[in-house]
Amino acid sequence: MKTAVSPTATVPGPPEPATAGARLQLTGIRKEYGDFAAVDDVSLDIEPGQFVTLLGASGSGKTTLLRIIAGFVDATAGRVVMDGADISGVPVHRRHIGMVFQNYALFPHMSVEKNVAFPLQMRRVPRSRRPAMVREALAAVRLEGLGHRMPRELSGGQQQRVALARAIVSRPRLLLMDEPLGALDRRLREALQVEIRRLSQDLGLTVVNVTHDQEEALTMSDRIALLSHGRLVQYGSPEDLYSRPTSDVSANFLGESNLFRASVRADRGQAVLDLPHGRVVVPVNGSVPAPGSERIVVVRPWAMRVRRADSSPNGSAAACHLPGTVTASIYAGDSRKLLVRDADGRELVLRHRAEGAPPCSVGDAVVLEWDAADSTVIVPTA
Numbered sequence: 001m002k003t004a005v006s007p008t009a010t011v012p013g014p015p016e017p018a019t020a021g022a023r024l025q026l027t028g029i030r031k032e033y034g035d036f037a038a039v040d041d042v043s044l045d046i047e048p049g050q051f052v053t054l055l056g057a058s059g060s061g062k063t064t065l066l067r068i069i070a071g072f073v074d075a076t077a078g079r080v081v082m083d084g085a086d087i088s089g090v091p092v093h094r095r096h097i098g099m100v101f102q103n104y105a106l107f108p109h110m111s112v113e114k115n116v117a118f119p120l121q122m123r124r125v126p127r128s129r130r131p132a133m134v135r136e137a138l139a140a141v142r143l144e145g146l147g148h149r150m151p152r153e154l155s156g157g158q159q160q161r162v163a164l165a166r167a168i169v170s171r172p173r174l175l176l177m178d179e180p181l182g183a184l185d186r187r188l189r190e191a192l193q194v195e196i197r198r199l200s201q202d203l204g205l206t207v208v209n210v211t212h213d214q215e216e217a218l219t220m221s222d223r224i225a226l227l228s229h230g231r232l233v234q235y236g237s238p239e240d241l242y243s244r245p246t247s248d249v250s251a252n253f254l255g256e257s258n259l260f261r262a263s264v265r266a267d268r269g270q271a272v273l274d275l276p277h278g279r280v281v282v283p284v285n286g287s288v289p290a291p292g293s294e295r296i297v298v299v300r301p302w303a304m305r306v307r308r309a310d311s312s313p314n315g316s317a318a319a320c321h322l323p324g325t326v327t328a329s330i331y332a333g334d335s336r337k338l339l340v341r342d343a344d345g346r347e348l349v350l351r352h353r354a355e356g357a358p359p360c361s362v363g364d365a366v367v368l369e370w371d372a373a374d375s376t377v378i379v380p381t382a
């Protein structure tokens with residue numbers, strides 16, 4: 001549950017009221033480099049206190065968009081509006097935005113405390129107020145008592161927490177993060193993901209985070225903005241993007257998926273896709289798709305079941321049956337991943353819980369089964 005601090009609530013310690021997060025509205029943002037658009041007409045509405053992740057492959061425009069929000073890069077077109085005010089022309093240091101970057105190195109010759117106090121000095125916060133604010137920021141990232149250490153005396157994870165403390169010490173209403181955990185090992189990354197999420201909720205901060213790591217995006221975000229070639233492909237909750245992808249880019253990027261292409265056929269008033277393994281009735285949202293139009297059917301690996309071809313079917317409920325040969329069986333701790341090649345040479349991926357003996361081995365002839373209802377039908381992106 002969210003524990004966003006209301007604008008009128010006070011936090012322990014002097015002297016300013018804690019600020020709740022800013023509302024951020026990006027409208028028609030475009031950034032051209034020569035005749036190339038690094039960001040192409042992106043509009044996003046970010047609610048106060050939301051944690052939004054810009055997700056996408058390398059080169060999709062995430063960092064450029066974040067740098068436009070920060071003020072390091074001027075957009076070619078579009079507006080950045082924070083709490084109702086257009087900040088497009090406001091210089092970086094006047095935006096009062098906290099930032100943490102992967103390589104946002106700490107000043108090596110300054111103690112942790114001095115590093116964290118630096119933004120307060122820049123913002124001319126009265127000297128007398130600084131120690132309490134620094135203490136509070138260090139406590140928020142659980143580094144109490146380490147203020148006198150030098151950066152070289154800290155682990156990578158601790159250094160990144162100092163960078164985080166430095167980003168929040170002056171109580172910004174918006175925090176921007178560009179792959180802040182990229183350099184850390186997996187365990188530490190996961191622990192810090194949870195901590196950053198908790199911290200942003202406790203402070204009621206609005207956060208825009210950049211990553212190309214889909215797991216990080218799924219676990220941390222209220223909303224994910226998926227970018228591809230500079231364009232916004234889908235903006236929604238992690239569940240929306242994972243379970244209800246609206247494009248093949250989303251289906252491919254978030255989690256493993258099996259994609260089948262087919263054209264729509266009209267059959268007794270229904271729009272139907274004939275696939276090698278069965279038929280899927282196309283959900284009609286408003287207009288009926290034209291016969292002959294292309295669709296993509298997405299089936300997630302967990303929705304598929306597997307049985308050896310020489311065994312009897314698992315009940316009769318499964319509408320889709322696809323024969324194939326197991327090409328890999330990969331144990332992954334709590335699950336097992338199977339790769340199965342079908343007669344068309346397509347490699348399908350499925351997962352099941354890794355309990356007991358595996359139901360089949362590499363080289364086995366198998367049948368994949370799943371319910372048509374577990375398919376998602378999407379329109380291919382042009």
Ligand SMILES: Nc1ncnc2c1ncn2[C@@H]1O[C@H](COP(=O)(O)OP(=O)(O)OP(=O)(O)O)[C@@H](O)[C@H]1O
Pocket residue numbers: 033037038056057058059060061062063064065212
């Ligand atoms: N200053 C620049 N001049 C020319 N092209 C640029 C400039 N900055 C970025 N680009 C191009 O814009 C595109 C988007 O870059 P950007 O850094 O925003 O991508 P990204 O999604 O953050 O990628 P990564 O995950 O690799 O950091 C890339 O093709 C990049 O080469």
